[in-house]
Amino acid sequence: MHKLKRYLLWSIVLTLASLLFFSTWQLRYNLVENIRLLEGETHYVNFRLPFVYIQGDRSDILKLNGDDLPLAARRISSPLNLEARGLGKVKLEFSLLGVIPLRQITVDILPEVYLIPGGHSIGIKIHSRGVAVVGYYYFNIQGRNRSPAREAGIRVGDTLLAINGEKVVDVNQAAEALEKAGAGEILLLVNRDGKEMQIKVRPSYSTADGGYRIGLYIRDSTAGVGTLSFYNPSTGRYGALGHIIVDSDTNKPVNLSEGTIVKAKIIDIKAAQKGQPGEKTGIFMDHEEFRGKIDKNTPFGIFGRLDNFQSDNSPYPDPVPMALASQVEPGPAEMLTVVDGERIDSYSVILEKVTPQSRPGDKGIVLRVVDEELLSRTGGIVQGMSGSPIIQNGRLVGAVTHVFINDPTRGYGIFLEWMYQEAEYLTNN
Numbered sequence: 001m002h003k004l005k006r007y008l009l010w011s012i013v014l015t016l017a018s019l020l021f022f023s024t025w026q027l028r029y030n031l032v033e034n035i036r037l038l039e040g041e042t043h044y045v046n047f048r049l050p051f052v053y054i055q056g057d058r059s060d061i062l063k064l065n066g067d068d069l070p071l072a073a074r075r076i077s078s079p080l081n082l083e084a085r086g087l088g089k090v091k092l093e094f095s096l097l098g099v100i101p102l103r104q105i106t107v108d109i110l111p112e113v114y115l116i117p118g119g120h121s122i123g124i125k126i127h128s129r130g131v132a133v134v135g136y137y138y139f140n141i142q143g144r145n146r147s148p149a150r151e152a153g154i155r156v157g158d159t160l161l162a163i164n165g166e167k168v169v170d171v172n173q174a175a176e177a178l179e180k181a182g183a184g185e186i187l188l189l190v191n192r193d194g195k196e197m198q199i200k201v202r203p204s205y206s207t208a209d210g211g212y213r214i215g216l217y218i219r220d221s222t223a224g225v226g227t228l229s230f231y232n233p234s235t236g237r238y239g240a241l242g243h244i245i246v247d248s249d250t251n252k253p254v255n256l257s258e259g260t261i262v263k264a265k266i267i268d269i270k271a272a273q274k275g276q277p278g279e280k281t282g283i284f285m286d287h288e289e290f291r292g293k294i295d296k297n298t299p300f301g302i303f304g305r306l307d308n309f310q311s312d313n314s315p316y317p318d319p320v321p322m323a324l325a326s327q328v329e330p331g332p333a334e335m336l337t338v339v340d341g342e343r344i345d346s347y348s349v350i351l352e353k354v355t356p357q358s359r360p361g362d363k364g365i366v367l368r369v370v371d372e373e374l375l376s377r378t379g380g381i382v383q384g385m386s387g388s389p390i391i392q393n394g395r396l397v398g399a400v401t402h403v404f405i406n407d408p409t410r411g412y413g414i415f416l417e418w419m420y421q422e423a424e425y426l427t428n429n
């Protein structure tokens with residue numbers, strides 16, 4: 001009799017443990033931690049779990065399978081349909097038998113956003129905070145080629161912020177400050193990977209230059225060609241590139257002080273080949289009809305305010321709805337970009353892979369160029385196309401970020417939602 005009771009007890013314990021494990025795994029597999037929906041949108045989850053209960057912290061903006069969201073734990077009937085009926089945030093708690101917590105998620109219901117797709121080629125001019133160390137200058141010191149700055153611990157990729165307490169503004173001012181310091185020990189304020197530090201350097205005399213030198217090559221600005229991703233007519237803000245700007249010599253992110261974008265005219269394209277990325281060549285057209293400030297250089301692109309925006313040469317001159325990451329799907333799409341002059345054209349692409357993301361990342365989409373005209377002109381994706389907007393089912397869904405070096409017909413894209421969030425901070429509190 002006792003053995004039978006122990007057996008039944010262990011059977012119940014094992015059943016509950018198995019149910020707990022299976023329910024937790026199913027919920028984590030089918031539900032991301034943060035769900036973002038547009039007002040009026042329905043989110044469908046196809047899973048079947050016995051004895052799983054749900055409750056929310058408010059019932060007014062989200063319906064569950066057609067009914068108001070319960071504030072007290074209630075058993076789920078599957079499948080699960082969440083219908084967004086208002087704006088705001090709802091916290092959902094899933095539990096086993098209404099007692100044992102399994103998972104908590106947040107549903108953020110957002111308003112529909114309309115943006116004008118980009119595709120415009122832009123000239124990008126950035127001035128860094130301080131000056132960037134891009135290399136070492138070696139000269140003869142006691143019979144050996146040496147760099148005093150390198151020996152003192154200065155690294156390529158560092159940013160010089162101050163020299164002997166004097167703020168560094170640009171290359172010319174930095175050179176004057178170093179010349180003024182002469183042979184005395186120099187105190188440099190350096191930014192390295194976001195951390196500031198002070199490093200002492202003692203210059204040495206260079207007979208070739210006729211003066212005291214610390215042995216560094218420095219630079220204070222970066223320029224290049226990219227593509228505008230979107231413009232928000234209601235705020236005047238824009239997003240471009242889809243990735244951070246790095247210094248071409250140091251491969252470090254540019255420490256932004258100020259920057260501008262202007263319209264660029266494409267005059268030549270070097271076609272991409274396997275192992276050899278192609279490139280757009282453009283000339284900057286610095287005039288009043290299209291100019292903007294850069295106030296953010298982030299892993300998801302550059303952002304700022306654009307003055308006197310015009311989109312006359314685009315197949316999409318008017319605003320279109322933006323897709324949330326959850327609305328993007330594998331399949332046909334189109335990419336907007338410039339390959340000649342200033343005219344924006346639409347080219348066919350296939351979204352081969354769409355990776356669900358609840359947090360921002362710059363490689364949520366894998367796309368392939370299938371447009372024969374674009375392939376014949378460029379070989380696929382080339383440098384300067386970064387930021388080219390992607391449209392699917394009438395919605396602005398993403399932007400091109402990187403090319404596959406060994407297959408230039410394919411590349412990565414970023415969900416447009418993440419770029420918009422970086423530009424405007426998309427949220428409801």
